[in-house]
Each structure stands twice: as structure tokens, then as C-alpha cells.
Amino acid sequence: MERRPITTVDVVLLTLQTGQLAVGLAPRTTDPFKGRSALPGGYLHVDRDQDALQAARRVLQEKTGIKAPYLEQLYTFAGASRDPRGWSVSISYYALVPLSTLEPENAAAMTFVPVDEIGQLPFDHSSIIDTAVRRLRDKSAYSALPCYLLPSRFTLAELQATYEQVMGEKLDKSSFRRKLSELDFLEAVRGEVRSGAHRPAQLYRMRKAKNLAVFDKTM
């Protein structure tokens, strides 16, 4: 029988922290690079995991307590030299969560590092993060992805700020709202938000759709 590579699942946990896109890192508890900060990850358990997505969910739940974030397969990094233990396969996922769901003690052990201040990380975790950030930026330009970085209710101003932070460019308020209403993946919620001395804003939530809203691109 053929020799089999090590198979792991790693998760890039992305969130917005003080207006910056940040990644969740956790100190490694086991031996290669023990103690160093790295992406939350773990072995695939052929006896407990039904498939790779469930493995990713389990890893995330174990390390952060988060139950149902947006979670999507990112890429598979595989090779002879990315892990000192030998030939390894990392099926990597990325998750999007609002910072507010992370408050409790679950996330106590985690650090959140802005994506452009990440130094050297064990394995090829830096490239994995790069890939995740690129994927998020790409998809944000034509999908509702950034909504998952916000709590379930939000104002249009908050949503616009989120898009701007993710994509790194200013958007025009009027055009942004026009596009949103055409795309029609939001619905208004009764209720208000107030901050200071100004008019309150309408709250919105994502319309329940089985699929992620994706806008069209053209040739």
C-alpha cells in the first residue's frame, strides 16, 4: 500500500477590528512550532469527521467556540516541504465573522492581527492568509460577502464602511445604495439605531437566500 501524506484542515478566521481586516491566530498546542502563533487547524479525523467541511467546522468550534460562521473552502496546500513532519496536505477554509460574536471567553486564547501586519508564521500559513485575503477582496467586488463581517442587523452606512475597508477604496454613497436596491438582497427591519446628535438610521438584514448573492460580470 502506498504511503499516505499527513492531512490537516486549517481555517483563516477573518473579521473587522477597528476598521481593519484582521486574522485570528492561536498559539500551537502541539509539537511542530509548539507555542508559536498560527492558524487554527488540526488533523482530519477519519473517525469523527464526515467530510472536510465538517472537519473545518469542528476545528473552528474547538479553537474558538464559534458555531455557524460563513465558511468556505479556500484552497489545498500540499507538498513535501511545507511541514517538517513530511509530505502534508492542508485543506484550508476561510471564515467570516463579526467581531461581536467573538467577545466571550472562547476567543480568549486568540489574537487578532491586522492582515497587513502579519510577520513570519509557521508552515506556509502566511501564503494561506494571503490567498484568503485575495479571495475575499475579489469576491467582495461582486457579491454580498462583506455582510458576513457584520452582525445580523446593520445600517447601510455600516455596510458601506465594511465594503470600503475590505476593498480598500472609497465608494460613492448614492451609487452604492442604488446598486444595493437593484440587487435586492437586503430587507429593512423595524427598529432604529442612534449614535449621537443625528437622524437615526434604518436597520437592514440579509434576505434569507440559500445561496450567496453574487452579482454578474460581463465579457
Add this chain to the structure above:
Amino acid sequence: MERRPITTVDVVLLTLQTGQLAVGLAPRTTDPFKGRSALPGGYLHVDRDQDALQAARRVLQEKTGIKAPYLEQLYTFAGASRDPRGWSVSISYYALVPLSTLEPENAAAMTFVPVDEIGQLPFDHSSIIDTAVRRLRDKSAYSALPCYLLPSRFTLAELQATYEQVMGEKLDKSSFRRKLSELDFLEAVRGEVRSGAHRPAQLYRMRKAKNLAVFDKTM
């Protein structure tokens, strides 16, 4: 030590055949589903493959003789029940080739089946193919991908027909050419092509660019 899943690499070989997008299938030579048509694939060889991409290249070369096609990682299908041998991971790739590079005896053992006439296949190979076709269609709308389905020299009419066949819709000649010249990833080649009683067409080839030309999408 943890039990490790089986790890394989499968390749979705796509080409255009008589105006239709078709997938290359080969009869399986080993036991699960021996003799049945399936995607070309094989075990990852930890002693011979440096990484997953090289494994995919090796598999494709061994089964079809093709050396340097467009080859990109597609998705990783992994789970307990997709393979009768047990928990398995398939790192899948998709390749684009012009039919003309396939003529020799290499491809003798292969069958090409139009993508919408594929019946039941072993494992989850049907879903893998669906995923590949969806990926190609998506990316074709905003990239130069379809070029890889043509020989290195082609006319603009051939290129337009290729885009149309891949995306399944008619394009306007004038708009198509305007877009191409703005995007500027083609260059004219001295030489002509002739067919019947009509004006000969200019031949073009892709400009050498390290990256795949990708057009922009907007929010």
C-alpha cells in the same frame, strides 16, 4: 498516530469538440470500478511528487501524454463515503487543451464526452465535472481562459466562437473586438488563414504574460 485518509489527484480535462465543451474520460485500470469510464486520476506519490500541482501534471502526462496544458486547482472533494475504499481526499484540477494537441496515439484510450451528455460516473466524478464546468464558465466571463482551448494561433472569429460555445450565448462581434483591443492581451501574427471564397483573417496569439489576463468587475 492518527489514521490517514487515501489521497488522490483527479483531473478534469476540458476541450472543445465539434463546437461543444467535452470532458476526457479514461477506463479505470484498477479495482474500485475497474473498467468503468472515469476522470483520469491516481494516488498522490509522496516519494515522487513534490507538490499537488506536480502530481496533477504527472497524472495527466501518464494518462494522456499531454505535457503543458493550462492546469489549475479546482477544489478538494473529501469525505467518508465518496470512495468504497474508505475516507478519501481528491485534490482535483482542471485542464484546458485544444483538441488538436490530443490527436496522437496518447489519447487513444480516452473518450471525449460532451459535458451535458455525461451519465453516471464512479465516485463523485459527476459533481467534480459540474464544478469544473461552472468554474470555467464563470471565469470565462471575465478572463482570457477560453484562449487555452484553442491552438496557439487563432483568428478573432474562432476566439469569439470559443467564448460563445463556452458561455452558451451569442456575443456581438463589434463589442467583442472592442473589448479585446482594450484589454490588450492578444497580439497579431504575420500570416493568414484561409477557408473558402472569402477574405483571409488575421492570426493572433496570446501575449506572453506571467499571469492569466483577468478583467475587472465592479461593486
Add this chain to the structure above:
DNA sequence: GTAATAGTGTCTCTCAGACAGTATGTC
């Protein structure tokens, strides 16, 4: 009233689709 943010209306310029026109070959 002022300040501050929420939300809308409108103008203009660009660009993609539609389609007609011209060019250059074979017969």
C-alpha cells in the same frame, strides 16, 4: 436655531449592444 448623519435627486459621461457599412479575398 446648529450640528450631524440619513437618505434622495439629478446631471453627465462612459460604455456596451445593435446594426450598418466598408474591405478583401475566391470563384
Add this chain to the structure above:
DNA sequence: GACATACTGTCTGAGAGACACTATTAC
């Protein structure tokens, strides 16, 4: 000459960016 396909020019309508305007709250 006719015919077939290659290639180009122009008109028009939809949509995005820019920006100004109105609305509603706290003080």
C-alpha cells in the same frame, strides 16, 4: 461581376460616478 467572410464606424440607451440637495434626530 457575385459571394462570403473580415473588419470598422456610428448611434443610442442604460448605468456608474460625482455631487448637491432634502430629511430627521439631538442639543
